[in-house]
Amino acid sequence: MVDGPPGEIALGERIERLEAHRARMTRLVRNTDFPCEEHVWSRSEQRVQVLVCDRTVFYAVATGAGSYNVEIRSPGAAPRLVTVQLREDACFQAADISQDLLIVGEIDVMSDGPRLKMHLLSIKTGKPHPAAAAPWIDVECERATESPVQIFREKVVWQRCQSDPQAERDVEVWNWQTCELVWRHAFRPQVSYLFFDDNHLIVTAYRQEAVMIYALCEQGAASANGDAKPLLTLELPLGAFRCAVHYDDRSRIHRSSAIGGLPFVPDPALAVTAIRFSIYAPELSMALLLIPGATFYEQLRIGRAENGPQSRKVFWHEWAPKGALLLNMSSPLLVGRISFNTYGSRIALITQKTSLLYRKVSLEVVVLDLCSRAVQAVINSRQLKGRNTHRTMSSDDASLLQFSTLRATTSHVFSVGPGLHCPDRHCPTMISMDDDGFIVMNEWEPPYQQRSGFGYQAFTYKMRGGGIS
Numbered sequence: 326m327v328d329g330p331p332g333e334i335a336l337g338e339r340i341e342r343l344e345a346h347r348a349r350m351t352r353l354v355r356n357t358d359f360p361c362e363e364h365v366w367s368r369s370e371q372r373v374q375v376l377v378c379d380r381t382v383f384y385a386v387a388t389g390a391g392s393y394n395v396e397i398r399s400p401g402a403a404p405r406l407v408t409v410q411l412r413e414d415a416c417f418q419a420a421d422i423s424q425d426l427l428i429v430g431e432i433d434v435m436s437d438g439p440r441l442k443m444h445l446l447s448i449k450t451g452k453p454h455p456a457a458a459a460p461w462i463d464v465e466c467e468r469a470t471e472s473p474v475q476i477f478r479e480k481v482v483w484q485r486c487q488s489d490p491q492a493e494r495d496v497e498v499w500n501w502q503t504c505e506l507v508w509r510h511a512f513r514p515q516v517s518y519l520f521f522d523d524n525h526l527i528v529t530a531y532r533q534e535a536v537m538i539y540a541l542c543e544q545g546a547a548s549a550n551g552d553a554k555p556l557l558t559l560e561l562p563l564g565a566f567r568c569a570v571h572y573d574d575r576s577r578i579h580r581s582s583a584i585g586g587l588p589f590v591p592d593p594a595l596a597v598t599a600i601r602f603s604i605y606a607p608e609l610s611m612a613l614l615l616i617p618g619a620t621f622y623e624q625l626r627i628g629r630a631e632n633g634p635q636s637r638k639v640f641w642h643e644w645a646p647k648g649a650l651l652l653n654m655s656s657p658l659l660v661g662r663i664s665f666n667t668y669g670s671r672i673a674l675i676t677q678k679t680s681l682l683y684r685k686v687s688l689e690v691v692v693l694d695l696c697s698r699a700v701q702a703v704i705n706s707r708q709l710k711g712r713n714t715h716r717t718m719s720s721d722d723a724s725l726l727q728f729s730t731l732r733a734t735t736s737h738v739f740s741v742g743p744g745l746h747c748p749d750r751h752c753p754t755m756i757s758m759d760d761d762g763f764i765v766m767n768e769w770e771p772p773y774q775q776r777s778g779f780g781y782q783a784f785t786y787k788m789r790g791g792g793i794s
Contacts, residue, residue, distance in 0.1 A: 327592045343589065362400050365748050365780035368769060372413055373779070377766060378420040378579040379759035380783050383427070387413040395451065400762070400783040407451040411444065418443070418474035419481070423581035424456075425449055426501070428474050428481065430464075441466035443474070443483070445501055459504045464497070477520035478582045480507060480541075484516065498526065498541055508541045510553055517569040519598065521621060527598060528555070533568040535560045535638075536600055538621065557624055558638040561614070562645070564605035570598070578666045578757045591669030591760075594619040595696050599667050601654070611654040614733065615672060617695055620648035650695060651733035660688065660753060668758035670696035675745065675753055675765070688753065690742035690763065690784075699738045748780050761785055 366373075369386055374393075376383040381399040388394055391412055397405045409415075415431040427446040432439050441464040445457040453460035466472050466485045474483045479502050485495040496518055498508040508526070516530040521538060528537045537555035561568055583590035598621070600614040624644060628637035645651075652674075653659075660675040671694045678687035694700075747753060747767045755766035762785040769778035 327590060339589075360785040361743070361782055363780065363782040364398060365751075366778055368778040374417045375766065375779055376417050376420050376577050376579065377755060377757045377764065378422050379581050380757060380762065380764040381420075381422055382764070382766070382781055383417065383420055384779065385409070385417050389413070393417075397448070398781075400764070400785070407448070409446065409451040415444075418472075418483075419476050419579050420448065421476040421579065421581055422448070423583075424476070424478075426454060426476060427451075428476070428501075430472065430474070440464065441472065443481075445504075454501075456502050457504065458502065462499055462501070462504050473517075475518070475520060476501070476579065476582060478523065479503075480520065480523075482518055482520065482526065484512075484518075496526075496528070508539075508553075510539065515567075515569075519570040521598070521618075522593060525556070525621075525625075527570055527621075529568040529570055529600070532566070533602070534565055536568065536616075538625065554636040556634075556636060557621070557628055558636065559616075559624065559644055560639065560641050561600075561602055562604065562641045565602045565612075566604070568600060568602040570600060578664055578755055580666055580668070580759075589760075592618075594622060595670040597667045597670055597672060597695055599665075599672060609653050609655060613652040613654045614645075615650040615652065615667075615693070615695060615735070616648065617670065617735070620644065623648070645733045647735065649733045650693075650735040650737055652693075663753060664755045666757050668760070670694050670699070671758060673742070673756050673758050673763050675756060688745040688747070690745065690756070690765070692740045692742055692758075692763075694738045694740070695735055696738075697736065700736050743784055745782060748778075751778070751780055 366384060371389060372387040374385045376385075381397060384396040384398070385393045386396075391410065393409045393411060393413075393415070395407045395409055397407065409427075409429060411429055411431050415429050418428045418430050420427050425448045427448045429444045429446060431442045431444060433442050442461040443464055444461045445454045445459075446452065447454045464472070464483065464485055466483075466487075472483045472486055474481060479500050480498055481501045482496065482498045485497065487494075491514060493511045494514055494516055495509055495511050496516060497506060499505065500507055512528070512530040515533055516528065518529075519527045521527045524540060524542050526539045526541055528539060529535070530537070536559045538557040539553060539555050594617070596618045598616045598618070600616065602612055602614070603610060604612055624637070624639055628635075631637070658676045658678075660677050663675050665673060671692055673690055673692045676689050676691050678689075742763075745753060745765055751767040751769055753765050754768045757764050757766075762783065764781055764783040767780045767782075
């Protein structure tokens with residue numbers, strides 16, 4: 326963690342919060358229990374939509390009368406109910422707790438064709454956000470469900486989708502407060518995107534064999550006309566395809582922005598970006614690549630020094646072996662179809678002891694941390710105690726997970742978290758993290774229809790121990 330953005334918090338208050346945070350973490354490390362809150366919603370005959378931001382759940386149910394009732398639940402807080410006056414076909418797109426922002430898309434049939442209204446709402450009231458210059462932004466898009474939205478401080482990003490699945494798609498970045506277009510670029514249909522920082526966007530597109538970084542600070546005609554070139558292109562291993570930034574396909578997991586007023590935020594140099602891809606390899610059909618921010622910053626620095634503003638391409642063997650960690654998502658121990666986010670240097674996965682084909686299955690959370698300080702802390706703990714008294718993953722299980730493959734072997738710590746007990750006929754589908762812990766969402770019977778039941782379990786940090794790889 327590093328100091329948060331400038332705000333009204335004085336140095337003395339920052340230090341007090343840091344001491345309280347460290348004391349809480351120390352107590353929890355020595356505690357064998359995992360504080361947990363859980364809730365289950367019954368099946369509904371109306372349309373249901375769910376969003377998660379950090380560890381806050383938005384459970385929206387259509388009323389059938391031109392509105393949605395949104396139940397908002399956060400660990401340690403009483404549930405709240407907000408009414409959003411939008412039609413049943415509206416699509417809940419994204420949320421940012423720190424900015425009190427909820428974005429909901431609604432198709433509006435105009436004389437020149439259907440358009441998508443991105444409503445900018447207050448989470449507290451369900452009404453237009455007071456900080457936005459307009460209640461919505463018009464987007465030339467015909468399908469709301471195919472335009473994933475992400476929020477980063479005052480910026481939002483989405484794509485314009487047409488009825489022709491083969492048509493190019495414009496990825497747009499807007500300032501939601503001023504309602505002004507910041508950046509636009511045309512890509513082929515299969516495209517994914519993620520904010521890296523205030524000035525850069527991570528994109529996977531075209532043949533989806535590489536990860537590209539674009540500069541958002543370009544305000545000229547090149548940006549508007551789609552002629553901008555990526556500052557950096559990081560190639561994936563030979564045989565990789567279908568590369569995508571790992572947000573879930575329905576874009577239901579979101580993270581609060583680091584804005585003024587927060588005493589501490591994840592270190593951008595340690596913050597991990599997750600890239601998923603398929604590969605022609607018998608032992609590794611589905612892969613997840615974890616890239617620390619320091620790797621991107623270093624390659625951007627080298628590019629500026631060598632090429633100036635020119636685009637730079639880097640081959641896999643030149644950057645990945647010591648700059649990333651590759652996970653084998655096709656491992657039989659990992660639960661498939663789980664959507665997740667990263668938080669700082671950490672990422673949480675769900676493992677299983679037996680196949681999900683059986684009714685009784687043992688599920689467990691495993692958190693990986695790529696922070697070098699976390700690795701050193703475990704080493705020091707072992708040296709002080711003379712032996713490892715923490716709970717660790719067995720060597721057999723670790724080898725089946727195949728945490729590091731294809732020579733992408735950044736050091737990391739894995740911590741074994743609590744076991745999961747889903748309600749009857751429910752399966753876990755999402756796991757979201759923040760500084761205090763994580764929340765696991767479960768849904769009624771795959772393939773997870775929009776009228777199905779939902780539930781969650783919210784756990785509080787810090788988990789016991791870990792092993793080093």
